[in-house]
Amino acid sequence: MNLDLPLIFAALMGVAVLAYVVLDGYDLGVGMLMPAADAREQELMVSSIGPFWDANETWLVLGVGILLVAFPVAHGVVLGALYLPVAAMLIGLMLRGVAFEFRVKAEGWHRELWNWLFYLGSFLASFSQGLMLGRYITGFESGFGYLLFGLVVGASLCGGYVLLGATWLIYKTEGTLQKKALAWARWGLLWVALGVAAVSVATPFVSQTVEMKWFDFPRTLGLMLLPLASLAAWIGVWRATRRLSRGTAGAADWAPFAGAVAIFVIAFIGLAYSLFPYVVIDRLTFWDAAAHPSSLKVVLVGALIVLPFIVAYTAFSYYVFRGKARPGLYD
Amino acid sequence: MDNPDLLLLARAQFGLNIGFHILFPSLTIALAWFLLYFRVRYARTGDAAWLATYKLWTKVFALTFAMGVVSGITMSFQFGTNWPGFMNRVGNIAGPLLGYEVLTAFFLEATFLGVMLFGMNRVPAWVHIGATALVACGTLLSAFWILALDSWMQTPTGQVLEGGVLIAGDWLKVIFNPSFPFRFTHMLLASGLTASFVVAGLSAWRLLRAPGDASALRTLRTGIMVAAVIAPLQIFAGDQHGLNTLEHQPAKIAAMEALWNTERGAPLVLFAVPNAQTRHNDFAIEVPKAASLILTHELNGEVKGIDAFAPDTPPVAPVFFAFRFMLALGGLMLALAWSGAWFLRKDRAPAPWLLWAFAACTFSGWLATLAGWIVTEVGRQPWLVTGILRTEQAVGRIPEASLGASLTGYVLVYTLMLGAYMVVITHLAGKGTTAAKEARA
Numbered sequence: 001m002n003l004d005l006p007l008i009f010a011a012l013m014g015v016a017v018l019a020y021v022v023l024d025g026y027d028l029g030v031g032m033l034m035p036a037a038d039a040r041e042q043e044l045m046v047s048s049i050g051p052f053w054d055a056n057e058t059w060l061v062l063g064v065g066i067l068l069v070a071f072p073v074a075h076g077v078v079l080g081a082l083y084l085p086v087a088a089m090l091i092g093l094m095l096r097g098v099a100f101e102f103r104v105k106a107e108g109w110h111r112e113l114w115n116w117l118f119y120l121g122s123f124l125a126s127f128s129q130g131l132m133l134g135r136y137i138t139g140f141e142s143g144f145g146y147l148l149f150g151l152v153v154g155a156s157l158c159g160g161y162v163l164l165g166a167t168w169l170i171y172k173t174e175g176t177l178q179k180k181a182l183a184w185a186r187w188g189l190l191w192v193a194l195g196v197a198a199v200s201v202a203t204p205f206v207s208q209t210v211e212m213k214w215f216d217f218p219r220t221l222g223l224m225l226l227p228l229a230s231l232a233a234w235i236g237v238w239r240a241t242r243r244l245s246r247g248t249a250g251a252a253d254w255a256p257f258a259g260a261v262a263i264f265v266i267a268f269i270g271l272a273y274s275l276f277p278y279v280v281i282d283r284l285t286f287w288d289a290a291a292h293p294s295s296l297k298v299v300l301v302g303a304l305i306v307l308p309f310i311v312a313y314t315a316f317s318y319y320v321f322r323g324k325a326r327p328g329l330y331d
Numbered sequence: 332m333d334n335p336d337l338l339l340l341a342r343a344q345f346g347l348n349i350g351f352h353i354l355f356p357s358l359t360i361a362l363a364w365f366l367l368y369f370r371v372r373y374a375r376t377g378d379a380a381w382l383a384t385y386k387l388w389t390k391v392f393a394l395t396f397a398m399g400v401v402s403g404i405t406m407s408f409q410f411g412t413n414w415p416g417f418m419n420r421v422g423n424i425a426g427p428l429l430g431y432e433v434l435t436a437f438f439l440e441a442t443f444l445g446v447m448l449f450g451m452n453r454v455p456a457w458v459h460i461g462a463t464a465l466v467a468c469g470t471l472l473s474a475f476w477i478l479a480l481d482s483w484m485q486t487p488t489g490q491v492l493e494g495g496v497l498i499a500g501d502w503l504k505v506i507f508n509p510s511f512p513f514r515f516t517h518m519l520l521a522s523g524l525t526a527s528f529v530v531a532g533l534s535a536w537r538l539l540r541a542p543g544d545a546s547a548l549r550t551l552r553t554g555i556m557v558a559a560v561i562a563p564l565q566i567f568a569g570d571q572h573g574l575n576t577l578e579h580q581p582a583k584i585a586a587m588e589a590l591w592n593t594e595r596g597a598p599l600v601l602f603a604v605p606n607a608q609t610r611h612n613d614f615a616i617e618v619p620k621a622a623s624l625i626l627t628h629e630l631n632g633e634v635k636g637i638d639a640f641a642p643d644t645p646p647v648a649p650v651f652f653a654f655r656f657m658l659a660l661g662g663l664m665l666a667l668a669w670s671g672a673w674f675l676r677k678d679r680a681p682a683p684w685l686l687w688a689f690a691a692c693t694f695s696g697w698l699a700t701l702a703g704w705i706v707t708e709v710g711r712q713p714w715l716v717t718g719i720l721r722t723e724q725a726v727g728r729i730p731e732a733s734l735g736a737s738l739t740g741y742v743l744v745y746t747l748m749l750g751a752y753m754v755v756i757t758h759l760a761g762k763g764t765t766a767a768k769e770a771r772a
Contacts, residue, residue: 051445054400058437064407069430072422076415080727083412087737090405091744097401098748101394105755114751292498295423299430306434310442317442320450 029165156195532693
């Protein structure tokens with residue numbers, strides 16, 4: 001059997017990146033919401049993500065790992081071009097990662113300092129990731145318009161992560177914090193709507209390749225299903241949060257989070273469609289950049305054996321820490 | 332390479348990052364097994380003191396682990412941002428090894444760390460012990476893959492050229508390359524020593540502040556006994572590793588011993604200031620013929636000097652000094668561990684001088700590990716992958732301003748993180764003593 005290995009790895013990388021964005025997205029979002037909460041609520045917020053954040057971040061390492069293993073040429077091109085935003089993101093991730101530990105062990109103004117670094121690190125990492133995405137879509141072109149586009153994507157991704165974080169808190173908390181989270185989720189939704197609209201409208205202007213893919217009748221008609229599905233998910237989250245705020249019987253606390261994830265999945269499919277088959281837009285396709293088949297095979301075998309275990313014990317961990325977050329996780 | 336400043340900056344940045352990173356895994360790899368021991372003792376005895384011990388060291392572990400994770404993520408990006416030539420040339424071999432590390436180790440550690448840290452009251456004891464054991468296995472697996480890659484870069488075997496592309500012909504030969512068993516053993520023992528000195532050192536610190544703290548005395552004993560067993564093993568393993576290096580990377584040995592010229596009856600240089608300009612040692616204190624005797628087991632055996640490998644020679648002075656620093660620390664740690672074991676025999680109480688000595692040497696393992704890595708990584712220059720890829724061929728063309736800016740950022744963040752880490756670790760040890768005092772009161 002002749003496998004199209006580069007295609008398989010492109011799909012695997014897509015899954016890893018999507019898993020990262022959704023999973024670390026909610027814990028980065030919770031981090032960005034920290035300044036809006038009081039001290040007691042902050043403890044609950046950190047408790048809701050404490051057992052998960054480390055594994056969530058590992059998906060980033062896997063995504064970059066697949067880029068490195070399967071598309072070594074692209075790894076150099078992409079990360080070289082994104083040098084500064086990558087460095088900013090890494091510094092952000094470092095600060096927030098250690099702040100988890102430091103903020104509970106420090107006292108007095110030290111604790112305040114680490115709370116702020118936790119918040120700032122979350123924001124810096126999220127914004128840099130959006131900026132990286134913006135630069136990536138435009139093929140790393142330089143110029144004011146492209147930079148502006150990158151900044152808009154950065155801001156939009158922050159909004160998306162805030163939405164994920166807020167809906168995660170709706171799911172994992174109760175009482176006054178959940179009420180606050182419902183309000184945050186509403187703001188996140190508006191932010192996301194603006195961001196997705198701006199990015200969707202602007203993308204065809206900054207990239208001809210993307211424009212040709214979307215404005216090609218009659219295919220365009222079929223493609224319109226994606227924005228429609230996205231709109232449906234958006235309305236779904238809006239209604240679910242309204243039902244929860246009003247305390248409607250039978251309103252599901254997980255529904256807003258599920259809807260937010262759906263918005264991300266749909267946006268991701270749209271993005272993947274826009275870029276395919278390029279790993280570096282207009283320059284390198286997946287097949288151009290692929291590593292030698294012998295290496296790809298060896299990694300594929302390992303991935304097929306190990307991934308089911310990873311999924312299984314990740315599920316186990318979410319099962320162990322099911323239900324509402326409780327305070328005093330870090331004592 | 333037309334720009335030596337760029338290469339220097341890129342190397343400085345990578346050296347800083349990897350030097351900072353290695354501190355934390357070198358502690359967690361072995362500390363995980365200490366935790367497992369404490370956890371099992373608690374499960375067996377139901378003694379609350381073991382539980383308190385486990386909880387205290389779990390906090391140290393969690394903090395150290397987080398430092399390792401975040402600095403490790405940085406590394407995975409820097410291969411691409413700073414060294415694109417590395418993946419272009421040897422990506423077909425380095426890639427799968429790194430990929431297996433992520434797949435088999437990182438997720439395992441990260442997920443079960445969550446269960447280990449926060450799940451004690453949510454899962455049955457055996458599941459919690461299992462989670463602790465899996466975290467320990469994860470750190471070990473991670474070390475396995477990354478040392479396989481580093482060893483392959485030092486002593487590459489198993490690769491073949493196919494149509495101008497370097498690929499693995501035999502993966503078993505790639506992984507179990509000639510220096511791997513030695514380097515892996517040496518690193519695991521280094522981790523064991525690092526962790527046992529941290530355990531003993533922080534326990535000594537607690538005992539100095541609250542004499543008679545039973546839990547601290549117990550961990551002091553555990554740390555000292557483990558160190559007393561590992562220290563001589565490490566010296567033996569290091570010697571074997573050195574002989575393996577002599578066989579496969581003789582230029583590194585010449586630099587370690589500061590032997591500029593090939594000669595029969597080569598002297599052992601005890602101390603000197605190697606001078607790269609004159610290719611001579613200034614202020615040398617030597618033992619005649621000793622190097623020949625040690626390395627070839629003959630008084631007049633021929634030992635290859637730096638001149639035999641020109642122009643592909645490593646810088647001598649850093650390798651020479653780092654090697655001596657590591658040896659001195661190794662000797663000190665052995666002496667301290669054995670004296671500790673002697674003075675604590677038959678449940679004797681530790682004398683204050685002993686406690687001070689261990690407290691002062693808490694992080695001696697870090698210094699020795701760093702010195703060892705400088706010996707082996709600077710000693711393989713100018714090669715990144717011996718005989719296959721030079722360091723200067725792998726560096727990417729990043730604008731110097733970007734490199735400088737990010738380097739400054741990393742220095743600031745690492746200084747902040749390391750400072751905070753030290754403060755919190757000693758603070759945690761102090762907290763343990765107040766808890767013990769309150770318990771007695």
